[in-house]
Amino acid sequence: MKRLLVFLIAVGFIWRISGIIMAANNDNQQVTIMVVAVNELAVTGGNITLTINTATAGSGLNNATDTTCALDWTTNSSTNKKVTGQLDTDYSAGISLAVSVTVTGGNGVSAGQQTLISASAVDLVTGMHNEFVSANTLGYTASAPTASPATNTKTVTYTIIDQ
Template sequence: MRKLALLVVLLGILLLAGSNVAVAQTTATQDVTIVVNSIDTISVSGNPGTITVSGPLPATVTENTTTMDYSTNGTNLKITAALDLDYAAGITLSVELTPGAGEGTAASKVALSTVAADVVTGISNVSATLVPITYTADVLATAAPNAPGGETHTVTFTITL
């Protein structure tokens, strides 16, 4: 009888202790990491039309048939513009972008050169579309004629810090 009583007591202790005993799991877990990189895009609608100067010099002629789209998930970025080569003496090309509210702060009429210049600043978490681009050619009387082909250079726009 004592053995039976002892067995019952031991069994009770095991049952109470068993509540802390690990049992087989039917679940599994994983840690999932998501990394969001800085995503910056910029594009233009095409090439502007030819800027032709036919009037008396000095002359200022504008061209505004193209637009720009840009987006970023970054903060406090800017758009710069630069020429691949400077125009001949007496010819200056300037650019001005006209972003909408909340799409950055535009600099007014920036003269372009081979050194990148800020044209829009303060760009943060934005998706801007159809932002007008206005080019202005300022031509002095000292500029040499270059007709009929003219002088073509590439303007590069860049989103940067």
């Protein structure tokens, strides 16, 4: 019986000690950070109206301009991106809309003033990579030197895509 008592006490100690052994003073966890491609572009300033209502006698109607809107963009791409612009549908004959983007920072280069059309997107800014830039002014110029009075509302879509 004494042997049994010693045996059971030993089992008890081993059981308790096993708890201590299993109770490690450190532990690990794997934490993975994945950063995927992020390319974001936004137009600020809302919708605008360009009104052509003046002329110099003996010349065509004066252009109308607007610089109240801007583009913001972010890209974490290491390869070059560009911003394009495109009309949903073309203006009536004799009316055109051009836009230029004044780049305020980053790596992008403005393509200068470009006439917008619906048939294809035109490049407005090129060479953007690993940057975030805001308040890149959109300079719109509407021209209709000989057009008759009319209202034409169009939508311009700006896109940031691979160059």
